[in-house]
Amino acid sequence: MSQYRTGTEDRPRSLLDKVWASHRVRGLRSGQDQLFIDTHLIHEVTSPQAFDMLADLGLEVAMPERTFGTVDHIVPTHTRVEPYDDPLADAMIKALRRNVAANDITFFDVGSGRQGIVHMVGPEQGITQPGTTIVCGDSHTSTHGAFGAIAFGIGTSQVRDVLATQTIALSKPKLRRIEVNGRLQAGVYAKDIILHIIRTLGVNGGIGYAYEYAGSTIEALSMEERMTICNMSIEGGARCGYVNPDQTTFDYLEGRPYSPTGEAWQQAVQSWRSVASDPGCHYDDVVVIDAADVPPTVTWGINPGQAIAIHERVPSVEGAAEPERSAIAEALAHMQLEGGSEIRGTKIDVAFFGSCTNARLSDFIEVARVLAGRRVAEGVKAIAVPGSQIVKSECERLGIDRVFKEAGFEWRDAGCSMCLAMNPDKLEGDQLCASSSNRNFKGRQGSPTGRTVLMSPVMVAAAAVTGEIADARDVFRGVGAVA
Amino acid sequence: MALPPVKATSGTAVVIPGNDIDTDRIIPARFLKAITFDDLAAGLFHDERFDEAGNSKGHPLDAPASQGASVVISGDNFGCGSSREHAPQALKRAGFDAVIAGSFAEIFFGNATTLGMLCVSMAGPDRRELAELVRSQPDTKVEVDIEKLEVRAGGRTYAVQTRATAREALLTGYWDPIGELLEGLPEVRATAAALGHSAG
Numbered sequence: 001m002s003q004y005r006t007g008t009e010d011r012p013r014s015l016l017d018k019v020w021a022s023h024r025v026r027g028l029r030s031g032q033d034q035l036f037i038d039t040h041l042i043h044e045v046t047s048p049q050a051f052d053m054l055a056d057l058g059l060e061v062a063m064p065e066r067t068f069g070t071v072d073h074i075v076p077t078h079t080r081v082e083p084y085d086d087p088l089a090d091a092m093i094k095a096l097r098r099n100v101a102a103n104d105i106t107f108f109d110v111g112s113g114r115q116g117i118v119h120m121v122g123p124e125q126g127i128t129q130p131g132t133t134i135v136c137g138d139s140h141t142s143t144h145g146a147f148g149a150i151a152f153g154i155g156t157s158q159v160r161d162v163l164a165t166q167t168i169a170l171s172k173p174k175l176r177r178i179e180v181n182g183r184l185q186a187g188v189y190a191k192d193i194i195l196h197i198i199r200t201l202g203v204n205g206g207i208g209y210a211y212e213y214a215g216s217t218i219e220a221l222s223m224e225e226r227m228t229i230c231n232m233s234i235e236g237g238a239r240c241g242y243v244n245p246d247q248t249t250f251d252y253l254e255g256r257p258y259s260p261t262g263e264a265w266q267q268a269v270q271s272w273r274s275v276a277s278d279p280g281c282h283y284d285d286v287v288v289i290d291a292a293d294v295p296p297t298v299t300w301g302i303n304p305g306q307a308i309a310i311h312e313r314v315p316s317v318e319g320a321a322e323p324e325r326s327a328i329a330e331a332l333a334h335m336q337l338e339g340g341s342e343i344r345g346t347k348i349d350v351a352f353f354g355s356c357t358n359a360r361l362s363d364f365i366e367v368a369r370v371l372a373g374r375r376v377a378e379g380v381k382a383i384a385v386p387g388s389q390i391v392k393s394e395c396e397r398l399g400i401d402r403v404f405k406e407a408g409f410e411w412r413d414a415g416c417s418m419c420l421a422m423n424p425d426k427l428e429g430d431q432l433c434a435s436s437s438n439r440n441f442k443g444r445q446g447s448p449t450g451r452t453v454l455m456s457p458v459m460v461a462a463a464a465v466t467g468e469i470a471d472a473r474d475v476f477r478g479v480g481a482v483a
Numbered sequence: 484m485a486l487p488p489v490k491a492t493s494g495t496a497v498v499i500p501g502n503d504i505d506t507d508r509i510i511p512a513r514f515l516k517a518i519t520f521d522d523l524a525a526g527l528f529h530d531e532r533f534d535e536a537g538n539s540k541g542h543p544l545d546a547p548a549s550q551g552a553s554v555v556i557s558g559d560n561f562g563c564g565s566s567r568e569h570a571p572q573a574l575k576r577a578g579f580d581a582v583i584a585g586s587f588a589e590i591f592f593g594n595a596t597t598l599g600m601l602c603v604s605m606a607g608p609d610r611r612e613l614a615e616l617v618r619s620q621p622d623t624k625v626e627v628d629i630e631k632l633e634v635r636a637g638g639r640t641y642a643v644q645t646r647a648t649a650r651e652a653l654l655t656g657y658w659d660p661i662g663e664l665l666e667g668l669p670e671v672r673a674t675a676a677a678l679g680h681s682a683g
Contacts, residue, residue: 025667025674028660030652034667036674046567048518088516095518139566139590155568155594161664167671169660171648203503204560207589239589303503327502420512441507441564448530
């Protein structure tokens with residue numbers, strides 16, 4: 001029944017091998033492969049030029065039923081009244097609406113109740129499925145790898161290529177297995193695992209690789225936690241990262257709008273089981289991490305690899321080897337931190353809980369659990385931005401929104417918001433933000449001198465209520481005991 | 484549907500020091516608010532170049548001697564972060580045809596190649612020597628040659644590397660793959676059918 005067992009090869013194969021073999025259309029002159037794309041996701045920022053390029057070439061969308069759109073990057077989260085204040089944002093959203101309507105593309109607009117960050121919408125709708133290839137003009141497309149998909153970000157010219165041919169030109173990456181085994185310490189979350197991996201392997205450690213996350217710790221994670229990990233693969237330089245599909249994956253997908261039903265569901269599960277990596281398959285590299293070694297982790301610098309345990313001290317220029325000194329000096333200067341000082345106790349101005357890394361229902365449930373009855377510290381602006389309208393409405397059904405509002409968080413509509421600050425949610429001046437997002441690059445949150453400290457949502461809540469970078473285990477009863 | 488082959492380019496160079504130059508730095512997100520790529524050059528490295536009042540911060544791109552440069556020299560992992568094609572588009576529209584770095588982030592590399600830009604990796608000691616030469620003599624002509632896999636400047640020749648597939652695509656005029664991908668459409672439909680997809 002399964003397309004993954006065809007062929008004569010008996011040698012054990014990885015999920016990457018199987019998906020690549022089944023989706024490779026042919027070889028190209030350059031030596032790259034023409035790779036079939038099952039699912040293409042689009043949003044308002046990286047697609048308008050692609051549609052124009054298509055029109056310039058006189059081409060049509062080859063398989064419009066394989067592209068799905070939503071608005072996330074630019075859409076305001078404080079109001080949904082149109083036209084939006086920003087005429088450029090308004091023009092981009094209108095351009096997307098025109099393009100999807102003209103090309104018969106399914107579109108989850110703000111009025112649908114299913115709008116959200118594109119990497120939330122795919123899984124929620126059951127569009128994201130194991131064994132498929134998924135692309136989007138957004139580097140956090142790696143998120144969908146949580147389902148055992150080969151999913152990666154592409155540029156706008158490649159968005160054009162997918163629209164025109166449902167394929168792209170690409171070379172098969174090497175494969176690194178990252179095995180995390182054992183029990184996590186109390187108060188350590190999926191976000192800490194991926195920040196620890198990036199810190200360990202470096203922000204460029206994954207160039208040329210796909211990451212396969214495996215081991216008992218990863219297998220025990222929920223789908224939402226797996227998405228958090230796969231999401232940040234690109235921050236470690238790996239264009240895609242995946243987890244082999246298992247019962248957790250199938251349970252998540254069953255009954256979703258685009259999931260197969262009836263007999264087709266049984267066949268799909270059988271096929272999805274067979275796409276998982278075979279025991280004994282080849283890996284170009286293997287890294288093993290003991291879950292007990294993963295601490296609550298925060299960034300101190302200007303890339304996601306510049307991270308430390310919450311109880312560690314910030315690196316100093318003097319303590320570093322020569323090649324790293326200038327990078328450390330630049331990061332310390334931007335962050336206004338002193339080398340050798342504690343990160344704990346650093347005053348924050350803004351707490352941002354949102355983004356495609358950490359704005360799913362389980363994140364909100366966990367934060368609400370610790371936040372109940374607490375107040376955001378005076379002088380701190382705290383915003384909670386559900387990743388999708390479905391997450392938002394679920395939170396409201398469960399009364400979670402009240403916990404946030406009573407604590408002093410602003411309760412927003414769904415979108416990317418202050419993760420990349422293309423909408424009105426921005427840092428001002430050199431504000432320091434405790435953020436559940438994925439990038440702490442200079443200027444990332446909308447102010448050139450703004451400062452970002454990445455951490456798990458519960459750590460964001462701890463920073464929000466204390467007004468400083470803090471160890472959530474010291475701030476909230478229950479964090480140390482549960483998790 | 485082959486394009487003109489791209490074998491080499493030459494021009495003066497500008498040194499943008501540092502590793503892990505991310506695409507948010509190359510083109511801050513607020514400059515992505517446009518439905519065309521036309522005006523991107525104005526946003527190139529904007530927040531590194533100008534303070535909040537719009538005054539120059541003395542970035543290498545704004546040095547008088549850098550005007551007209553067409554080659555960037557930088558560090559490791561150039562172009563990391565966001566997949567925004569706006570980053571190489573902004574460089575291209577500001578007149579840059581080549582980047583010499585220690586290494587490249589993958590998505591940036593692919594996006595740049597599709598625009599016919601040359602991305603070559605050069606070993607650290609050579610790159611530092613070349614950067615020093617360009618800083619001391621900004622009118623030095625830097626030739627980036629991917630056919631011979633070398634960079635020539637100031638009488639010196641430096642070995643460089645690039646991805647074999649990108650080199651082949653540039654040398655044969657297939658660096659923008661759209662024509663070749665379209666040629667494969669009948670096979671694309673066969674692959675879709677083999678995957679169990681109904682005819683699109």
